[in-house]
Amino acid sequence: MFTRVMLIGLFAVSIILPMIPVEKVYAGTAQIVISEVQTGGFDDLLIEDSRLEFIELHNQTVEPIDITGWKVQYFGGTRTDVLDPLAVPTREIFSFSGLMDGSGYVVISYENYVSGADGYFGAGSTATSGLLARSGGHIRIVNAMGELVDLLAWGTAKVPETKAVAEIKAGYSAERHVNEMIEYTLTDTNNNFLDFTSTDVPTPQGGGLHQPLPEEEIPVEEPPVPPCDNVIITEILPNPDGTDTGNEFIEIYNPTTETIILSDCILKTSSSSKQYMFELNAQLDPKEYRALYDGTTGLTLANAAGGEVLLLGTTADYSTQYPTDLAANHSWSLIDNRWQISAQPTPGVLNVLPIEIPETGGDEEIELDPCEPGKYRSPDTNRCRNVQVFTAGLTPCGIGQVRSPETNRCRNITNLVASLVPCRADQERSADTNRCRNVLGTTTQTPCQEGYERNAETNRCRKSTNNASASPSVGSLTKDAPESRLNYIFLIVTSIAVLGYGGYEYRRDLSNTFTRIKTNIAARRAVK
Template sequence: MGRTIVYSLILSLILSLAAPAGAVFAMTDSPDETEGLVEIADAVEGVAAVSGDLAEPGGEISTEGGSDLDLQIDSPAPAEPVSQPEPIIDMPPETPVINESDSTNQVAAANGVVITELQTRGVAGATSELVELFNASDNEVDVTGWCIQRASATGLGFSNVTCFNPGDGLAATRLIMPAGSYAVLASDSLILANPGFNYDLRFSGGMADTGGRIRLVDARGGVVDLLGWGGASEYLGSRAAPAITSSQPVRSLHRVVNAGQYQNARDNYRDFILDIAGNSYQAGALYEVTDLCLNVAGIQSVIPEELWQIASGECVDKISINFCPSLMINEVAANTTRQYIELVNSSTVDLDVSGCRLMTNRSSSLSAELPDLVIEPGGFLVIYIDDTELKLTKSTSGTVYLLASDTVTELDQVFYEDLSTDTSWSRFGAEWKQTYSLTPLAQNQHAQYPPCGDGYWRNELTSRCNKIAPPTVLAACRDDQYRSEETGRCRNVTTSRQLTPCREGQYRSEETNRCRSIASAVSTLKPCADDQFRNPLTNRCKKIASSDDVALADCGEGRERNPQTNRCRNILSSAMPTAPFAPEKVAYTAEGLWGWWAFGGVSLLALGYAGWQWRFELGRAANGALRFFASRGKGGM
């Protein structure tokens, strides 16, 4: 019996040593389960040792007590570590399969768009943040509508940080990320602190260093990549990436590069390391492209030959149904004597319109089929309403529809209301206007006002019709008159004046047009004497003056001779003469000022008194003067 107990204790000890350290075992008595050992999560420090009876944890094995066995126990091999379950990622329902993978739980793929760097602070402060993305696939990716979202370490919901949207906001414009290219998303404070920094999108900072989550989602909300760091409760793989320290130099989380390629083990802790923030980034690779067929998978930069593009922007099969591509409603003349609808072929090729139809809101159960014909580029087709069963609303409101040959697909529609009489609702480029100029089968012309009646013209300044003035008939001028082009008046015709012929022995001077004696013109002047010369102005002889002929008298003291007039003049002294006494400064006193005020007041009183005494005389004098000047004025008129 004692030997049996010893064997049992030895077996228990072997099983204890073979289990991982800290594990506790229990036997099961359930008939439905296999008899054995069950691992319990609670850890127990030490290993139980046996010495006759169960020992305390940490005891030793002893053979004392009657055991004669030479027990040799080998150290057990370490147990395989228990793998942790992959965390559950908060993904929206019906998440699309990413990178053609069959796994609905895949969040990032090795050849997809992944997060390659995250910076939560910089030199400019805690909001100097940056997110870098990389397209690791071999194909360009349409990232239109994709967003970077963030959440706190343990928060429940994500919010958009920034989204990839085209500049024009049109559905047909797509934003493309080329294969092997980067996209740089920078916060406002980082951009302000680094003038000239190149980036693709900007956002407002707000991520924590100690922990948080960001994720990249596609246009339908499916998670493309996720990064949790620090104390984040959500991450990829075994655990979150390290917390981002705020020490200098600035550090950021970088995706590990392995053999020249970014590593993507779908494990944030293994895929990211904390290192010095980058100082060079490649931005500007994103570009926009127009998708001409929104309903066709992929981006159609050109319309496939087998498809039509209809007015809604969709592309449909051209074989089964005639969608009359590029056919548009161009003019609706509803409030006229004969109503009509004008269509135009806006393309540069011939257009077969057979089978397409027109419909109005007043005849929703009826439609008018277009004739079986081909419209040339830029050509027009007019459908008169009285030739169909359609009806157009005149003065209130209405809608005209252009349908494909299936009578269901709407190609174009035009709404109009409150049209004036004899006007049409016409297309002018991308805009519709009411015009008073009806132009069936011709280019539309905008006329803001109705035409003026006969004998009137439209004044562009007042927008009113003004009567055309009849032409003025001028009376004919006399035979001896002509009409001046400047004044329009008749003026006398001037005749050349006949001069009386000069007498014999005279000629007419060209300068004065007068008759002069020929003898006087050819007469010679008597020569001047030797001491004379002829004055060219008077043609007379004058005596030649000599400086020796006249002896000039001395001007005397204090005078000098003027070289120009040869006359004596006083010599001006540059020094002012001194007064024989010291001048006194004139002093202005208050008594003198009051004296002037008193004088002025007395004079004013005297004038007032004189005026009062002579008021009657002054009045009669003034009236007489007025009558005099009045009579003079009438006489002048």
């Protein structure tokens, strides 16, 4: 009796157990499912060909899903580790890249089987059979993180969703039922046997896989060039003809094709601590040369000593050192990317070297064409130059100046002794400086005090060297008084220190002595 009950129980379990769903580690709700699979078919000559295979997927949602990195994997029918996300599949069938359309289908097939498929597998294989066993096997989908998305088992497969689909015969496919309750979706009860049906008319559908459109490249605006960083210094004239003031200049140049803002630029020289800051919104046009005169900048340029000119920008500085003792009207110019001395200053325009007059090798003189009206010939370059002032109404030259017939500029007269103011009776005029200076020995001097004598060279009183043995004067006593005071102070401090140290050493004896004296005084007062 017991044996009969056991047999009936085992029979019941064998019927009910396949109906219990297999627990799957799905990545949430199955948004993408396997919708149709074919494991073999017949060619045009009705010859069976196991390479006529395809796998179709369906997006159960209406939104596109990025399936980049998702994989279709095949496990043999005898495998039992299909649900293990770390299990190595029997074959890697396909790896996706792109977006799957909402409610769309994607199909992959053996090479050259389904025309227009979204992908192909088995490329380059020389095998005469396909990759999916007709008698039984597993196909699973895993996402980019390796999580199980969907599973289909057929034939002799060991790990189906609840119950496997029957063997997929040649020319047939296992196709998932349409969900009549929800539009554009397929049935998914986690039971392969109930969700799929066998059909002899395979209908692979695809075209739902698209590569995402490339992100629109946002043009990166080039950061504006900081002011002055591309501006260079091209010419310096520290020693112009005639008066320096108002005629010295520093030339700057913009070598770029863009306008440069000069608002934050600073120009300075080594001659002083002064700085010149350009006006607000000042700019330098492309390829523009600009001469900045000292009357505008307030900057002076040393002549004999030479110096340095600096153009300070926000992130970069430009500087150049010009040589000492530049001749009059000779500039320090940047010509052909090389600094050199030029006898032809060219403020505000491209720097060029002066034309050299060829030597004839003899005493033959070269006759030059006369200059045009309003111009004169420079003795340095032999070129015609404009006379800067060529009008009748000239401003009279100042005192001590004369007008140059060549340049029409006022120049200082170095020796105009006749027009100088006479010196005082106790003064004489220096031949070197043309200035009045005191004559030694002509003024009434205060006698030196006792113990001092007058120095013949400096005419000042100094301590007499002949009175060393004489009695000290009041001045010498006064001078030695600080040293005597220091000696007394040192003696007093030393005495206090000695007394303090003695008091500390004999403090107990002194305390006892004062106590006895105090006791005696108190006793005497008591007797009285």
